[in-house]
Each structure stands twice: as C-alpha cells, then as structure tokens.
Amino acid sequence: MNSNNKKLSLDLLGQIHKVDAPPFLFTRIKQKIENTCTSRFSLKLTWSIGLSFILVLALNFMVINKRIHQIRSDNTLVNTFNLMPDNSLYK
Amino acid sequence: MKFEDLYNSNKNLVYNLALQYVQNCEDAEEITQDVFVSVNKSLNSFKEQSKVSTWIHRITINKSLDFIKSRQRKKRFGIFYSLFSENSIEVKYEKPEFNHPGVQLENKEALQQLFKHINRLSENQKTALILSKIEQKTQAEIAEIMDLSVKAVESLIQRAKTSLQKKININEGN
Numbered sequence: 097m098n099s100n101n102k103k104l105s106l107d108l109l110g111q112i113h114k115v116d117a118p119p120f121l122f123t124r125i126k127q128k129i130e131n132t133c134t135s136r137f138s139l140k141l142t143w144s145i146g147l148s149f150i151l152v153l154a155l156n157f158m159v160i161n162k163r164i165h166q167i168r169s170d171n172t173l174v175n176t177f178n179l180m181p182d183n184s185l186y187k
Numbered sequence: 188m189k190f191e192d193l194y195n196s197n198k199n200l201v202y203n204l205a206l207q208y209v210q211n212c213e214d215a216e217e218i219t220q221d222v223f224v225s226v227n228k229s230l231n232s233f234k235e236q237s238k239v240s241t242w243i244h245r246i247t248i249n250k251s252l253d254f255i256k257s258r259q260r261k262k263r264f265g266i267f268y269s270l271f272s273e274n275s276i277e278v279k280y281e282k283p284e285f286n287h288p289g290v291q292l293e294n295k296e297a298l299q300q301l302f303k304h305i306n307r308l309s310e311n312q313k314t315a316l317i318l319s320k321i322e323q324k325t326q327a328e329i330a331e332i333m334d335l336s337v338k339a340v341e342s343l344i345q346r347a348k349t350s351l352q353k354k355i356n357i358n359e360g361n
Binding site for chain 1: 198219287288289290301304320355
C-alpha cells in the first residue's frame with residue numbers, strides 16, 4: 097500500500113518530459129486554414145439552417161391556411177343566420 | 188508578426204500543454220491544429236495587451252477544455268451518434284487510450300492512474316495543477332494566464348492537491 101502511495105505522488109508530474117511537436121503539423125494547419133477560408137459554413141450548419149428555414153415556412157403556411165378557413169367559416173355562419181357583421185344598429 | 192514564426196516559436200508549448208490535458212498524441216495534434224487556426228484567425232485583432240505566450244496559453248487551455256467537453260458529449264450521446272453516422276451500426280465513441288510520449292515507461296502505469304484522478308478535478312483546479320506541477324510555471328505566471336489573483340491561484344493549487352490526495356486515498360482504500 098505504501099509503495100502504491102509513493103507511486104502516486106504529485107512529484108511524478110515533474111518527471112514528465114517535454115516532447116517536440118510532430119513535423120508535419122504545420123502543413124496540416126495550413127491546409128485547415130485554407131479549408132476554413134474557402135468554406136465558411138460547414139455542411140452540417142448549412143443543412144440545419146436550411147431545414148429550420150423550411151420548418152418556419154411550413155408553420156407559417158399552416159397558420160395562414162388555418163386562418164383563411166376560419167374566416168370562410170365565419171362568413172358562412174353570418175350568411176346562414178342573416179347576422180349583422182358589425183355593431184352599428186342604425187345602418 | 189508572421190504566422191510561421193509564431194508557429195515555430197510556440198508549437199512545442201501548445202502541443203505539450205494540450206498533451207497534459209488529453210494525454211493522447213492524436214488528440215493533442217488535433218488541439219494544436221485548432222489552436223493555430225484560431226491564432227491565425229485572430230492574429231490581426233491581437234492587441235498585445237498581454238504577452239503573446241500568455242495569449243497562446245489561454246487559447247490552448249480553452250481549446251483543450253472544449254475538446255474534452257465535446258468528447259464527453261460524444262461519450263454521453265454515443266449511441267445516438269452511431270444511429271445517425273454514416274455506414275455504421277456500432278457505437279462510434281471509443282475511450283481514448285493513455286498515449287503520452289513525455290512519460291517514461293517505468294512511470295506510465297502510475298501516471299496513468301494519477302491523470303485519471305486529475306481528470307476528475309474541476310477545470311480551474313486541473314489547469315492550475317498542470318501549469319504549476321507539469322509546466323513549472325510560477326504562481327504569478329499562472330495568475331496572468333488564468334486571469335486570476337495570485338491568492339486565488341494559490342488556493343486553487345492547494346485545493347487541487349487536497350482533493351487529489353483524497354481521491355488517491357479512496358482509490359487505495361485508506
């Protein structure tokens with residue numbers, strides 16, 4: 097147990113050596129920078145924006161459609177029962 | 188300031204610091220790439236109010252912590268990732284192995300255990316401990332990098348040490 101405790105002392109952290117970064121990294125970074133310059137939006141982001149836009153349009157269409165139907169049914173009701181469409185009694 | 192010069196003078200700093208956070212070569216390479224892409228993007232807006240090395244330290248720390256968070260998210264939603272990922276039915280997430288090139292073979296097992304405990308510390312405690320014990324920074328330097336007071340850093344390191352010792356003791360059944 098004691099030897100285990102000794103093994104897990106914080107001093108071990110001081111024995112970690114510094115290493116050199118891989119030599120090919122700079123080429124990869126340059127490539128990545130060029131890619132981010134050419135495509136500012138990722139495919140995922142483009143798709144999610146497109147889909148949300150379609151969803152918002154569909155919802156709007158549904159709401160407008162529903163409202164038109166409601167107005168039509170209100171007009172039918174008014175005509176059937178010969179109701180006055182406004183509150184002015186002296187027309 | 189030329190990007191290539193900046194890269195050459197700071198590549199080892201970034202790579203090594205990222206390694207201390209993720210303890211895996213491939214992940215550290217990915218973080219290093221992200222850091223320098225970020226550096227390149229904001230090079231013109233860098234106002235030299237802080238030292239370049241402090242600025243790069245901060246970016247590296249943030250990118251490393253973001254990387255760990257995104258890995259944890261992937262782990263949590265691994266099953267969903269596998270459902271929506273291409274050509275795969277198996278779970279995509281795999282636990283990264285301990286692959287730290289700066290660790291000598293005789294210390295590997297012990298340090299793997301130690302890092303397992305360090306990885307459970309809070310982000311600030313982990314950062315303070317890494318900068319102090321591995322990167323050998325002074326408390327004043329750590330305070331500048333973490334944008335905290337020296338007293339706060341001192342207390343963070345102390346709490347990290349206590350918490351780590353507790354975790355080690357619990358693990359070893361003391």
